[in-house]
Amino acid sequence: xxxxxxxxxxxxxxxxEAIAKFLAEKGGNIAIFDIIDGxxxxxAIKQKGVEAKFYKVDVSEYKVVEGAVDDVVxxxxxxNNLVNNAGITTDKLLIRMKEEDWDRVIKVNLKSVFxxxxxxxxxxxxxxxxxxxxSSIAGVMGNIGQANYAASKAGIIGFTKSxxxxxxxxxxxxxxxxxxxxxxxxxxxxxxxxxxxxxRAIPLKRLGEPMxxxxxxxxxxxxxxxxxxxxxxxxxxGLYM
Ligand code: NAI
Numbered sequence: 001x002x003x004x005x006x007x008x009x010x011x012x013x014x015x016x017e018a019i020a021k022f023l024a025e026k027g028g029n030i031a032i033f034d035i036i037d038g039x040x041x042x043x044a045i046k047q048k049g050v051e052a053k054f055y056k057v058d059v060s061e062y063k064v065v066e067g068a069v070d071d072v073v074x075x076x077x078x079x080n081n082l083v084n085n086a087g088i089t090t091d092k093l094l095i096r097m098k099e100e101d102w103d104r105v106i107k108v109n110l111k112s113v114f115x116x117x118x119x120x121x122x123x124x125x126x127x128x129x130x131x132x133x134x135s136s137i138a139g140v141m142g143n144i145g146q147a148n149y150a151a152s153k154a155g156i157i158g159f160t161k162s163x164x165x166x167x168x169x170x171x172x173x174x175x176x177x178x179x180x181x182x183x184x185x186x187x188x189x190x191x192x193x194x195x196x197x198x199x200r201a202i203p204l205k206r207l208g209e210p211m212x213x214x215x216x217x218x219x220x221x222x223x224x225x226x227x228x229x230x231x232x233x234x235x236x237x238g239l240y241m
Contacts, residue, residue, distance in 0.1 A: 062119070129171070137181075139155075176233070181208055213235050
């Protein structure tokens with residue numbers, strides 16, 4: 001990862017924080033895009049001897065994203081990798097799901113991937129690059145109460161494969177990672193009974209850690225993943241296979 005520059009969206013906490021820190025551990029420079037404060041994470045990353053910068057960016061707004069991506073290239077001199085990780089849930093059964101719930105989740109989870117990829121790929125066309133989109137087991141299997149979320153995450157998979165086909169010959173690889181149940185603030189709110197049921201259904205008999213996802217993202221952006229594109233890698237302890 002030495003001398004590389006990676007944008008991690010939603011990198012101020014949870015899975016994104018783990019990804020940002022692990023890529024930095026491997027020598028990569030990091031730009032974090034998030035709507036919550038990510039200055040502490042950036043300071044911790046700098047302690048690893050790499051460059052890092054935090055951008056307060058709502059990834060669902062194209063113009064804001066474009067400005068921030070251009071600043072990353074101006075500040076760091078290049079852009080090698082993009083990890084589209086920012087995401088939200090507003091879980092409800094369909095009959096209770098409001099139009100705003102649908103629109104917001106699609107905008108933050110799916111349109112953001114379009115926004116960041118479109119803004120970043122202009123720079124990657126010159127150098128090649130690697131993009132990893134964080135999908136979800138819900139996007140592959142569907143899930144009760146998550147029609148909006150699952151649709152956004154399934155949309156990410158179609159987008160990933162299309163962009164992989166479009167830009168493969170320009171040296172840009174595009175892959176998705178579909179995590180299962182990972183311990184973060186996003187899953188904190190799930191009730192104990194559901195967690196227990198999920199635990200029983202996981203062959204590896206443990207819930208996932210953010211680092212379980214970070215390791216796979218590193219594999220994909222690094223040279224170890226150099227012949228992989230358009231792929232969706234499940235990181236779920238066997239919950240779905
Ligand atoms: P989290 O809620 O801990 O972190 C999400 C991050 O995204 C937060 O820092 C948040 O501020 C940021 N974010 C939200 N909206 C944003 C916006 N409009 N612009 C910029 N940043 C924004 O969640 P977690 O668990 O770390 O999730 C990360 C990704 O992994 C999400 O895309 C999620 O859907 C996905 N995922 C998580 C799973 C889990 O079990 N935790 C399972 C499968 C997928």
